[in-house]
Amino acid sequence: MVYDVIVVGAGAAGMLCAGYLAQDGREVLLIEKKDNPGRKLRITGKGRCNITNKSSVKDHLDNIQPKAKFLKSAYNKFFVDDIIAFFESQGLTIKEERGARIFPESDNAQEIVDALHKFCIENNVSIKLNTNIISISKDQDIFTLKDSSDNNYRCQNLVIATGGCSYPVTGSTGDGQRFAKSMGHTINELKPGLVPFNTKGDLAQRMQGISLKNVTASIWHNNKKIYEEFGEMMFTHFGVTGPIILSLSNKVADLPIGELELRVDLKPALDHNKLDERILRDFNEHGKKKFESILKLLLPNKMIAVCSQELKIPLDTIVNQITANQRKALRLWLKNLTFPLHSVRSFKEAIITIGGLSTNEIDKNTFESKIIPNLYFCGEVIDLHANTGGYNLQIAFSTGFCVAQGIKTKHNIS
Ligand SMILES: Cc1cc2nc3c(=O)[nH]c(=O)nc-3n(C[C@H](O)[C@H](O)[C@H](O)COP(=O)(O)OP(=O)(O)OC[C@H]3O[C@@H](n4cnc5c(N)ncnc54)[C@H](O)[C@@H]3O)c2cc1C
Known part of the structure; x- marks a missing residue:
């Protein structure tokens, strides 16, 4: 079958994106390499998950490198209050701590993972775990993804949400950057950050x-x-x-x-x-x-x-x-x-990845590739990184949401 959308990577960006995409009943497949979604999310904020930072757009952009302004329109569409409202709508209680850092009241990052996972399941996202995508190609208008067991998956719209290279044990090993490069994109040098x-x-x-x-x-x-x-x-x-x-x-x-x-x-x-x-x-x-x-x-x-x-x-x-x-x-x-x-x-101990997909090659509203139509990127795969304080997850959530909205708008899905 040919899916409307395949999202590769069930992390912060991928799960939020897949859930929103499937809200209108479209066929969405979310593919994850690991046996569980959100492996990295589970260890964020020392197991407490610093979801975001309750400060202004300016403050967020001041904490982001290298081209923070690229995120301005995404942050105008989906920002701190939106992600807090999202988790509250999933039944979570949210609290603010020193430095305007936002956490789940339970101090349990697993609650955040479960809420995103539930959001996907309730919207009928098909989720395929233990599936490691190793190559991607596009023929005519269809993307074909191949996994390490030689299975193929086909779709009209593809979202790469595979994260960076830090803490590779959680599944993020720079695959998305390799896919992007193999499809003609520029990858700015990858280095360990917050390390x-x-x-x-x-x-x-x-x-x-x-x-x-x-x-x-x-x-x-x-x-x-x-x-x-x-x-x-x-x-x-x-x-x-x-x-x-x-x-x-x-x-x-x-x-x-x-x-x-x-x-x-x-x-x-x-x-x-x-x-x-x-x-x-x-x-x-x-x-x-x-x-x-x-x-x-x-x-x-x-x-x-x-x-x-x-x-x-x-x-x-x-x-x-x-x-x-x-x-x-x-x-x-x-x-x-x-x-x-x-x-x-090394990357094994880095909180984030510096470098990644050049922002010059994606649209700042929808994060669609300017090189390959119907190919989208969200989260840490993009060359955007931030200081500690909840700013990195806000990048993942805002870009994940904007990709979903971008695909819906382009394909006239309300
Ligand atoms: C120890 C630690 C603590 C952190 N704490 C915080 C914090 O408190 N607040 C904050 O804002 N940020 C924090 N961060 C950073 C934050 O976790 C990341 O920026 C964020 O998770 C990026 O989201 P993402 O969805 O882009 O990628 P990820 O969350 O890394 O998700 C990517 C997913 O894609 C999957 N994947 C990768 N390649 C493939 C493939 N080939 N096939 C199938 N699936 C694939 C991976 O298995 C993974 O599940 C922390 C990071 C670390 C390492």
Whole structure:
């Protein structure tokens, strides 16, 4: 049989798109590689799913790269209130948290997956799981999709919603980008985004497991500060991770990572003079005690031994015996804890994919290919990516909706 529409990929974009498409009774087939839909959605927001961000279109676009304006008309058609209303209409209760981030009240991402899945089933979308599409061709007006077991599927309209390349274990392995390329489209270079850094040396490793809150992390190139973020980060067996590190990784994606330095300011609320005054006061008050007791006032316990080793001031040194130069070295360590960067971690640990299908080759209202008629793209397969905060899923939902609306309008389906 020839389906009206086949949607490849039962993720955030694909499920929303398929459900809306089938609302009017059209034959829609949704094909998914994995044995369950929404594998990635299930792990979003640490299992809680940060659905979107309750802020303005401008705020969303400010958080999106590289051509955020491309999404303007999609966001005018389907935005934050629409996706919230959608999930509420599916019986979910939605809540807003710090930073305008929106979550299901249950804190359970599976609820989001189930709601999208139910939406598809109730609208009679045919769903085929465990089906890995490996090639796509178009002859006359019909697309033919072949799966890894040599089965063929045919349709008049094809939607590619196969996601990016990050967390490949969830099923997104860059297949859609390969299909698009095989059909003559431009794929902008694919890179891991929102991803931890490997650092050079072993300083970070020696502090692995330590989490820092309210610190400033900045990226330096040729001794010049280029980006800065304030918040939480963590040391690991390979280097650094955590919210501010992931945000910084997106900003430096086009720079030579091995030439960059990460500097952590452990005391961002105090400038150098104020911190010097504070350290001097502590030294005066605890002159007869050991250096360790000063460090306890300034650092998390687990960092104390490393700080003493790095500064070459033994922990049992009596505070009165510490020189002015050593005191200065301590201040600089606290304000400028430096980690030369080696590289970013792989797609396996990246939250999103930078790069993808060039937005120059798709229509900004319907996301239909300008090269192959009746071929549509939605979600992370397109070269659009965002910061953390719910912005990435909004891209998937808005583009998924607009593709459905675009196909319905083009084929006069009300
Ligand atoms: C750990 C983690 C946490 C995240 N948390 C958040 C968050 O809280 N908020 C947020 O906004 N964003 C978050 N993101 C990003 C967000 O999950 C993605 O941007 C979003 O899921 C993209 O949706 P999509 O539908 O384009 O792709 P996906 O959700 O990846 O879905 C694509 C689907 O296509 C299927 N597929 C791929 N190739 C084929 C093929 N050849 N044949 C058949 N099926 C195929 C895949 O199996 C998959 O199910 C997170 C990402 C990760 C990895």
